[in-house]
Amino acid sequence: MQILTDLFSDYTTRTVLLGSMGIGAVSGALGCFSYLRRQSLIGDVVSHSSLLGIMVIFLVSYWLTGEGSKSLFVLIPGALASGVASLVLTRWIVDRTPVREDSGLGTMLAIFFGGGILLLRYVQRSSTVIPGRRGLKDFLFGMSASMTRDDLIMIAIIGGLSLLALLAYWRQLKVFTFDPLFSHCLGFNTRFLSLLLIVLMVNGIVVGIQCVGVILMIALLVTPAAAARQWTSSLGSMVLLSAVFGGMAGAAGSITSSLVSKLPAGPVIVLAGCVIFLFSILFAPRRGILTVKLLQLRAAEESDLDEGLAS
Amino acid sequence: MSLILWTIAIAVVTAIACSLCGALLVVRREAFVSEGLSHAVLPGIVVSFVIFRDRSSFELIVAAAASGLLMVWLVHLICRSGRVDQDAALGIVFSGLFSVGVVLSNIRLRDVHFHASCIIDGNLALAGLRSFKVGDLYLGPTAFVSMSVILVCLVAFLCVFFNSLKLTAFDESLAELVGLRPRILRLIWLSLVSVTTVAAFETAGTVLVVALMVMPPL
């Protein structure tokens, strides 16, 4: 108990904890839509691709100011741009050539992430020392431990705006996700909605990169949503629950990694998410695999009993 | 043969093996399986490295293939339950396994120079340096030998099972009806893909493996 109170009184830890929870919640909520549209892997492509944008912005800021910037305020627009660019290019290829979507996405992932890695290695190994390059590789695996108040503000702004947009367009997004043709018939602007969903997903991703890094980002997007889906049969409660699960995973990860010295927060957050998912898919009421098994067993027993009484 | 020639040879063999794997993955619309595998092999690599302390051992490849297959099996289990669709299951499982790998490597391998990011970008230039010898006979760099063995296995597998694979890719239930064993075939096939993925790490790195697999068949 003493450890926990120490933990919360420490300013840095509190920032990190708050940040991780917020990030988990935002990504969890926004991830529901990619999950339901079966676009989980698109999130993976976007998050990998954003590395290129981050590196380009870092280098540009180095050339302009003489020091590479790692502030989220400048890096996030870059991440957004290259994430969206990878999707737009995929669309372009898929519409104009016989290449199918999954292959197109895989190719874009390789090009954008490969480009990002190339630049990262260049920055790390170039003979002239580029100021600010230390810690840059944390974008791969997350760096929640180094979160600052500014980062927290940036996360709050992006997360808040995204959640507001989600609320404002809730009904349209719901119908569009479920049945795009019908939403078109209702007079909704499907082009806009599809773009909005992409932007929301990318927002969820760039926010989460801070926490778990580009490689594991997909877990923050998919795992809470998949877990939440098992518990409920309404979209509203699914999104809420997914946010709660994401926040729980974020908290669990950052607490564990601050208690155990060698543990990086990002992967622990992902593992916490996996535990929540495992529990949900096994024990959720009505849908849980074991719950269903148990109910069947009990029903079989009862019918046995009835037959026994009858004979 | 000079180092440069060996390096080129390694690159060529790796590229051929990867695009062979990729051709079938792309046909089956499973391009993302290679992406998943390239992440999911990490825990296997770490575990075998912790035990054997050898970065290019045979055990390492086997362990990595095993954890790749673990991913395939887990995804299959989750999908079969009907609760989660395949893409999402793949995402959950490979990110989870990769996390296990990163955590393990952080706990057990801090003292040695081994970090998860090592496997993200391979190093083709260095691959030619380690030589493979049987007795005193120099057979070429290790990477070349292992990649060639894998390539031979792949080609053999594809030749023997080409028709059944084609049928399985086209219509799984029909394949089952005519007495093929699509699931076993798929298992062998995916273990070959994992082995190729791991072996190609050393030369190409994870991301490029995905690129080498997915791009040529397009």
Added chain:
Amino acid sequence: MAEPRAAIDVEGLTVAYHSKPVLWDVSLEIASGVLMGLVGPNGAGKSTLLKAILGLVRPLTGRVLIQGAPLQRDRQLVGYVPQRSTIDWDFPTTVLDLVLMGTYGQLGWFGRVGRKQREAAQTALERVELQDFQSRQISELSGGQQQRAFLARAFVQDAPILFLDEPFAGVDVKTERSIVRLLHEQRDAGKTVVVVQHDLNTVGEYLDQVTLINRTIVSSGSVESAFTPELIEKAYGERLV
């Protein structure tokens, strides 16, 4: 009163994907208040025509008029029941929720689902005899019930033109008959109903008019004139060669 306009007027429509023509010079007029079947083999371009009419694919040439005007201006003229196999039945929503979606188009920005909308949904659910299932998750319905739930959503939307994509695929005979009865009611109330179908057996029995289609219009008109064995062979035979 003005001369009754055609509900749907398609003129010289050509649509291509990747420079392969899917629809070739399609001209078609569907009068108001009829029950029309859009019949053709798989890959004949039925769903592409549907999408073109809804304004979802851009044609190379030609145009589509809905009640005498291009669709963009007032999209709410068209209701739509999707093909059952294209729906993600695992989507977290209940039957009542699904039917209420039909009211979303009229709700506007800050409108809330109120008593009026709920009553409309209830009435529609009673018409398709699903009132006892309204709080069920949609995946827990049988195929026929699922189809009827979507029909209820279309009734709530209350558009003058109604499209149904393969409504009889995978439902039992009883449901098939009750759906047909509901569609006849719609037609008698003055609505235009278009049913996309590739099963030939029940066409004559259920529909007023038929359009046979395979890349282009083979024939269009009353069942007696447009659905003769020769024309059917023309529409279906070509693809077998």
